[in-house]
Amino acid sequence: MITVASIQNGLVIDHIPAGKGLKIFYHLGLDSANLQTALIMNVPSNKMGSKDMIKIENSDDVNLDDLGILAPQATVSVIRRGKTVKKFSLTLPERVVNLLFCKNPRCVTTVEQQVDHVFVRLPGSSSYRCKYCDHLLAV
Amino acid sequence: MLKGRHLIEPHDFTPAEMEEIFRLAETMAASMGDFFSLCRGMIMATLFYEPSTRTRFSFEAAMYRLGGQVIGFAEPNSSSVAKGESIADTIRTVACYADIAVMRHPKEGSALVAAGYSPIPVINAGDGGHHHPTQTLTDLFTIRHYKQRFEGLTVGLCGDLKFGRTVHSLIQAMARYPGVRFVCVSPGELTVPDYIMAGLPAGCAVECVVDQPLEQHIGKMDILYMTRVQRERFFNEADYLRLKDCYILDRRVLSRAREDLIVMHPLPRVNEIAYGVDDDRRAVYFPQARLGMIARMALIAKLLGVS
Numbered sequence: 001m002i003t004v005a006s007i008q009n010g011l012v013i014d015h016i017p018a019g020k021g022l023k024i025f026y027h028l029g030l031d032s033a034n035l036q037t038a039l040i041m042n043v044p045s046n047k048m049g050s051k052d053m054i055k056i057e058n059s060d061d062v063n064l065d066d067l068g069i070l071a072p073q074a075t076v077s078v079i080r081r082g083k084t085v086k087k088f089s090l091t092l093p094e095r096v097v098n099l100l101f102c103k104n105p106r107c108v109t110t111v112e113q114q115v116d117h118v119f120v121r122l123p124g125s126s127s128y129r130c131k132y133c134d135h136l137l138a139v
Numbered sequence: 140m141l142k143g144r145h146l147i148e149p150h151d152f153t154p155a156e157m158e159e160i161f162r163l164a165e166t167m168a169a170s171m172g173d174f175f176s177l178c179r180g181m182i183m184a185t186l187f188y189e190p191s192t193r194t195r196f197s198f199e200a201a202m203y204r205l206g207g208q209v210i211g212f213a214e215p216n217s218s219s220v221a222k223g224e225s226i227a228d229t230i231r232t233v234a235c236y237a238d239i240a241v242m243r244h245p246k247e248g249s250a251l252v253a254a255g256y257s258p259i260p261v262i263n264a265g266d267g268g269h270h271h272p273t274q275t276l277t278d279l280f281t282i283r284h285y286k287q288r289f290e291g292l293t294v295g296l297c298g299d300l301k302f303g304r305t306v307h308s309l310i311q312a313m314a315r316y317p318g319v320r321f322v323c324v325s326p327g328e329l330t331v332p333d334y335i336m337a338g339l340p341a342g343c344a345v346e347c348v349v350d351q352p353l354e355q356h357i358g359k360m361d362i363l364y365m366t367r368v369q370r371e372r373f374f375n376e377a378d379y380l381r382l383k384d385c386y387i388l389d390r391r392v393l394s395r396a397r398e399d400l401i402v403m404h405p406l407p408r409v410n411e412i413a414y415g416v417d418d419d420r421r422a423v424y425f426p427q428a429r430l431g432m433i434a435r436m437a438l439i440a441k442l443l444g445v446s
Contacts, residue, residue, distance in 0.1 A: 106267045108248040112225055115252055122337065132248025133269055134334045 004038050004055065011062060012077040012084075013054040018042050021052025024070050027099075028054075028062055035059050048073075066099050068092040069139055092139065095120050100128055100137055107133040142444030145254040145261045149275040149308040154315055161280055163446050164430075164437035171204065174436065177445050178207030184237035185211030186229065186253075187264070188220065188244040193406055193428065194264050194273070198241050201435035210237060227256040234259045239443055242266075260442040268302040268369075274405050275308040276438060277431030282362060284430055285401050285423060291318035295360035297353055297386050298411055301329040303366040305405040310335060320344040322360060324353050326385045328378070329368070353386050357396045363388070365404045365411050389413035396421065403427055 016024060018041065025031065025039045036057035045051040056062060060078055067074060068090040078086040100119045102109050109117050109132055119128035119137060128137045141156060152160070167174050183202040187195055190213070199209045212220075220229060226244070230253040233240055240257065242250050243264040250263030250270075265271040279289070286292060294313055300306050300323055310331065313319045323331055327349050339345065348356055357363060368383045388402065393416055404412060404424040416422050440446040 104247065106245070106247045106269075108226070108244075108246040108252050108266070111246055112227065112249075112252055114225065114227060129334065130248070132251055133267075134247075134338075136334050136337065 002040070004040055006082060007036075007055050007057045007079050008082050010058055010079055011054075011056045011060050012079060013056075013064075013067070013071075014051070014075050014077065015045070015048060016052040016054065016071045016074045017048065018050040018052055020071055021054060024052075024067065025054060027066060027070060028064070030054070030056065030062075033059075033062075064090070065093040066096060069096060069099055072139075092121055092126055096128065100139070102130045102133060102135060103137065104130065104133050104135040107135065109133075141441040143260060144442060145250075145257070145263075146272050146276075146438065146442070147250045147254050147261070147263045148270050149272040149312040150315065151272065157276070157279065157312075160276065160434065160437045160441055161283055163440065164280055164434045167436050168430070168433045171433075174205055174440070176206040177440055178202065178205035178443060181207040181239070181443060181445075182237045183207055183209050183211075183439065184233045184240045185209060185213075185264075186233065186240060186242040186244075187211065187213050188215045188242075188249075189265075190214060191243055191264070194243065194271075197428070197432045198262075198264065198273075198435055198439075201432050201439055204432075205436055205439060207238075207439075211241075226252050229253075230257045230261065239439060262438065262442070265304060268304050268307075270308050271304045271405075272308055273435055273438065274305040274431070275312045276434045277427060278305070278309050278364070278403060278405070279312060280434040281403060281423060281427045281430050282401075286361065289313065289316035289319065292316075292361045293320045293322060293359055295322045295324065295357065295363040296331075296366070297324040297363060297388070298366035299329045299368040299382075300325040300331045300366070302369050303405075306331070306364065306366055307335050309364060311338065314339050314343050320346070322346045322348060322356055324348045324351070324356055324386065326350055326382055329382060329385075352392075353388065354392045354395045357392060357400070360396065360400055363396065363400060363402045365402065365408075367404075367407065367409050367411055384410050387411055387413060388416055390415045390419070393419060393421070 030037050038055040040053045042050045077084045096119050097116050118131035126139050239260045241262045241264050245267050247267040247269035249266045254261045370379050400421050402422045
């Protein structure tokens with residue numbers, strides 16, 4: 001068993017499905033953020049069997065908007081002086097860029113390589129609309 | 140203020156802005172010669188990445204009738220596009236030469252990409268099966284011309300409602316007027332896409348009639364908008380052949396319609412309207428093409444800020 005010390009101040013992203021932690025680590029830009037971070041993979045979990053976790057020390061200035069799509073089951077805890085002061089589940093972002101990719105073969109994003117893939121969430125729904133071709137994508 | 144704007148989707152302009160264009164178009168229709176030098180010294184670029192005769196001719200005729208000039212290509216193999224140039228680069232280059240650009244492209248969303256990079260107004264002349272806002276402008280101007288109103292009309296749409304971009308644009312545009320009802324008649328495989336239905340305002344009345352004869356429903360329509368089954372949108376030729384003649388408007392079917400119905404069609408027609416219907420005074424699809432050119436004249440003048 002590997003033991004990773006608790007953090008004193010910062011964020012813990014827990015209940016990430018096993019195997020997705022590394023992708024989230026990169027997506028959040030933690031590889032280049034100059035923060036003390038720990039990516040823990042395949043941690044035994046009663047609820048999930050196994051899971052990944054990310055601990056970020058001394059910062060909660062991390063943009064978590066896309067996490068709702070990357071790992072909707074994940075939870076985020078805010079830690080102060082070693083104690084959890086806030087814990088929340090994730091919500092779906094209103095707009096995502098280069099996270100979802102249009103599956104419509106007629107969409108311009110299939111040929112214009114420099115164009116960002118932009119999706120906007122339908123109000124009150126978990127479906128997203130491609131900015132360019134309007135096709136819907138259920139998350 | 141329409142000067143400098145793009146027209147990418149039918150609802151880019153408010154109903155009030157559309158009315159501004161229609162009023163100018165009405166004046167132009169009444170005295171075409173008065174506008175012959177309105178765009179003198181200006182150039183319109185036509186970027187047609189897929190074949191079109193009618194829409195391209197309509198735009199070019201519109202610009203020539205305003206006294207402007209036209210440059211462009213009618214198929215991509217004769218341009219730098221064949222060398223692999225992106226839409227973004229093409230439009231930025233063209234903007235160095237022209238005052239306004241008109242673009243047709245087979246990929247959905249292509250005009251929006253162009254507009255994102257263009258310093259001159261971009262008009263979407265059709266992006267795949269997605270939007271065709273100037274056909275909508277044509278269709279609305281035609282409806283306004285013959286019906287003098289939009290509110291409370293029952294609009295029948297028949298044929299290929301899946302790939303027919305003119306249908307999608309018309310539905311979205313007409314849905315903004317109060318009391319408009321739609322009756323959508325099509326085969327099961329060619330119904331209106333979900334994303335169009337999802338975007339309609341709450342309470343918008345849409346009756347979808349699948350695999351039923353047109354004659355059972357034509358009697359309740361103020362407008363019948365017929366469409367061609369579009370061979371170029373099918374991946375499978377067998378599906379096209381099976382569906383191409385699914386709905387045909389002939390004199391027998393038309394005899395069930397009201398006397399004040401108007402029959403519209405974006406053209407070109409294949410088999411979906413019998414030639415016998417052409418002489419019926421309710422058939423307005425050829426006058427519709429002329430009204431479309433005039434509506435485009437007004438649009439060009441407004442976007443260039445010369446009206």
